[in-house]
Amino acid sequence: MREDAIIKLEDVSTVYEGERRPAIKGVNLTLKRNELVYVVGPNASGKTTLLETINGLLPPFKGKVSVFGLDVQNHGRRVRCKIGYVPQDFMVKPGEPYTAIDVVLMGLYGQIGFLHRPEEKDQKKAVEAMKLLGIEELVNRPMGKLSGGQQQKVMLARAIAKKPTVLLLDEPFSNLDPESRAKIPSLITRLHEEKELTTLIVTHDIHHIIDQCHRVVAISNGKIVFDGKPENAIPIIENHPHTTSLEAIR
Amino acid sequence: MIWLEFTIMQRALLACLLAGFLMGLIGVFVVRMRLSAIGYSMSHGAFAGAALGVATATNPLATGLLFASATAFLIGPIADKARLHADTITSIVFPLNMALAFVFLTLAPEIGLSSQVANVLWGSIISMTNTDLVYLTTLFAATIAIIYFIWKELFAIMFNRKLAEADGINTKPFIYLIILLSGVVVTFSLKLVGGLLIYALLFNPASTALQFLENMRAIVIASPLIGMATTVSGLLVSLALDLPVGSCIVIVSTIVFAIALLLSPKRRRKEVQ
Numbered sequence: 001m002r003e004d005a006i007i008k009l010e011d012v013s014t015v016y017e018g019e020r021r022p023a024i025k026g027v028n029l030t031l032k033r034n035e036l037v038y039v040v041g042p043n044a045s046g047k048t049t050l051l052e053t054i055n056g057l058l059p060p061f062k063g064k065v066s067v068f069g070l071d072v073q074n075h076g077r078r079v080r081c082k083i084g085y086v087p088q089d090f091m092v093k094p095g096e097p098y099t100a101i102d103v104v105l106m107g108l109y110g111q112i113g114f115l116h117r118p119e120e121k122d123q124k125k126a127v128e129a130m131k132l133l134g135i136e137e138l139v140n141r142p143m144g145k146l147s148g149g150q151q152q153k154v155m156l157a158r159a160i161a162k163k164p165t166v167l168l169l170d171e172p173f174s175n176l177d178p179e180s181r182a183k184i185p186s187l188i189t190r191l192h193e194e195k196e197l198t199t200l201i202v203t204h205d206i207h208h209i210i211d212q213c214h215r216v217v218a219i220s221n222g223k224i225v226f227d228g229k230p231e232n233a234i235p236i237i238e239n240h241p242h243t244t245s246l247e248a249i250r
Numbered sequence: 251m252i253w254l255e256f257t258i259m260q261r262a263l264l265a266c267l268l269a270g271f272l273m274g275l276i277g278v279f280v281v282r283m284r285l286s287a288i289g290y291s292m293s294h295g296a297f298a299g300a301a302l303g304v305a306t307a308t309n310p311l312a313t314g315l316l317f318a319s320a321t322a323f324l325i326g327p328i329a330d331k332a333r334l335h336a337d338t339i340t341s342i343v344f345p346l347n348m349a350l351a352f353v354f355l356t357l358a359p360e361i362g363l364s365s366q367v368a369n370v371l372w373g374s375i376i377s378m379t380n381t382d383l384v385y386l387t388t389l390f391a392a393t394i395a396i397i398y399f400i401w402k403e404l405f406a407i408m409f410n411r412k413l414a415e416a417d418g419i420n421t422k423p424f425i426y427l428i429i430l431l432s433g434v435v436v437t438f439s440l441k442l443v444g445g446l447l448i449y450a451l452l453f454n455p456a457s458t459a460l461q462f463l464e465n466m467r468a469i470v471i472a473s474p475l476i477g478m479a480t481t482v483s484g485l486l487v488s489l490a491l492d493l494p495v496g497s498c499i500v501i502v503s504t505i506v507f508a509i510a511l512l513l514s515p516k517r518r519r520k521e522v523q
Contacts (some may be wrong), residue, residue, distance in 0.1 A: 081418035110418020
């Protein structure tokens, strides 16, 4: 693992839309190149806000966020072209006029650039990403007709297709069937290793964490309450006053 | 058809085709980007502007365009910054624009409820001039070119604005462009149905197409075709029954939407589920 900081948050506080109370407060976090970090914490603890602050979708009211050494507030578009992002619980309603391949291909639009149209090579990238996730047969299926798990795989394919440098995944395995739940985290870990990605995964499911990541960050009430090796994470998370039991963060 | 031998009717037919196409096309983006409230406010901004034009004996098209653009430029950023709900924007701006329109129309009492005023209120397709047609044709070409070149970005924004941002698309300029474009299209189509009814023509064709199709490219092609079909049908109904053209167009387009709603396979599927 190389030592360069890919993601750096310095004393960052962010307020969510329409809220007065900061969703994350004074967060300091650095992710080095090729690090795989899991973020855990109870509901509404600030995990999603952390991800949206990193990719610049939510501007912090205090502190500085840099990705690849660039200030996200000033270089957001450039930075986001290299980030593969899967939002939490993203579901397309039945009847929506988009096919699965449309959705995957859209992930590449930022990279393709203004006034340029997707070419055959972009189409190939999208299909390859779908093959990797075992959903190539869904290419032309309407997105709204897919199950929750299938839609989640399409969103993962969308994040992977752009060949990102950073992966930000918000509960990416929550809707998967048990078989996929066993396979997909390993696939992400393999991709992470092969492509030297820097990966941040928000999850409630801490069972896979220990053998699959380099670090665990636990958030409670918008503050980082633990940042360290996965094997040390569980007892500390269990004993923290805001996460009174392990169930609280599951 | 004897009526087609008259130049005035040829112009009316061409205007119906062009305005129906444009309103149907822009309507898809307005509906899918959930800009309905802004479009509603802006179409009445165009109406207020046109009323000012009539009252001050200037070109209603120019003042209508000015008001629609001003509404677009004010509402877009205000809605973004103040995070106002769409209903709130409509509730404030719609009565304001209507109030302004009626104030402007009473500023010149000698005009009263003259044909000029009636044209602004209800539309008068038979007053379409060759210059109006040139404007509409230019707008037709410009709109198609703009949408062709920024289709990729519009497609992504219509799917989900936040995800489009996350993928590196700066969504604001594209949304503002659609708001502005809809203001311009509404202004140039005012003569077709008038300021009070124009809103329906922006939303009915797109909403009709969305009832049947599950492919966005097909919707973008079908909605302008529906727009053209309903405007021309409305014109024919008005000629046959000797009724106001604008009203007939809106009634026909609403009937078409209601039928689509009843026959929609999407709705039937929902009921089965």
